[in-house]
Amino acid sequence: MIRKGLILLTGLMSLFGCAKECELIVYNKTPIQQTVKIDGIIYHIPANVGYADETFYLNSFVLWNEKINVSVEYVANSPVSFRSPKTFTVEMEPGKDRSYNVRYDRGQIQLRNISSIILDQVLLRTNNSEEWSEDLYEGSLEPDGIDVIAVKEGNYTLKMIDVYGTEYPLQEVEIIAGEQVMVMFTGEM
Numbered sequence: 001m002i003r004k005g006l007i008l009l010t011g012l013m014s015l016f017g018c019a020k021e022c023e024l025i026v027y028n029k030t031p032i033q034q035t036v037k038i039d040g041i042i043y044h045i046p047a048n049v050g051y052a053d054e055t056f057y058l059n060s061f062v063l064w065n066e067k068i069n070v071s072v073e074y075v076a077n078s079p080v081s082f083r084s085p086k087t088f089t090v091e092m093e094p095g096k097d098r099s100y101n102v103r104y105d106r107g108q109i110q111l112r113n114i115s116s117i118i119l120d121q122v123l124l125r126t127n128n129s130e131e132w133s134e135d136l137y138e139g140s141l142e143p144d145g146i147d148v149i150a151v152k153e154g155n156y157t158l159k160m161i162d163v164y165g166t167e168y169p170l171q172e173v174e175i176i177a178g179e180q181v182m183v184m185f186t187g188e189m
Contacts, residue, residue: 018093024070025053028102030178034083035075036102042075045102050056058094068092074102081150082106082178104178109158113141115187121161126154127172141185153177160185 028034028045036043036052043052059066073087080102090098115117119141123132136149140163157169168189173181 019057021055021057022092022094023053023055023097024090024092025051025099026102027051027099030102030104037073037075039070040180056092065125066094100183106150106152107175107177108180109151110180110182111147111185113143113185114181115185116143117187118142118163119185120159120163123159126155126156132159135187151175158183
């Protein structure tokens with residue numbers, strides 16, 4: 001009788017409840033170390049196929065599976081990083097692993113002022129728009145100065161304006177995620 005009771009109890013326990021493991025893995029295949037927060041824990045993922053993983057143990061029942069939402073945040077290492085900050089939520093379920101890759105979503109414009117004129121504003125617009133962005137460059141770029149601006153991937157028209165308000169010929173630029181484009185300000189019309 002006790003033996004049958006134990007067998008029945010064991011059967012019910014295995015049928016109705018147990019903890020199952022699930023794993024969240026974030027891979028870094030970029031050539032630069034990346035910083036990621038998984039559920040508030042900061043990971044510095046090494047370059048070229050490094051990864052961060054977090055394991056969760058969730059209750060698994062026949063009639064009800066425990067699910068949790070896990071916050072993942074990509075942290076930009078600098079304002080001109082090739083990757084913009086991003087936060088998203090992943091729903092984790094018992095026995096179901098999830099994985100994500102860190103990807104670049106921005107490129108860079110390296111501005112070089114090879115003129116004797118101070119560059120004051122840099123404006124962009126997408127090639128299918130007539131509306132210019134706000135000034136992308138804080139401050140001014142002195143003669144012989146070099147600086148970098150991070151920009152989302154895409155095809156753009158670039159407008160440069162000097163400290164006297166003179167607008168210079170428009171330039172077409174293609175921004176590719178993870179790459180840098182050099183634009184020279186010559187101060188010539």
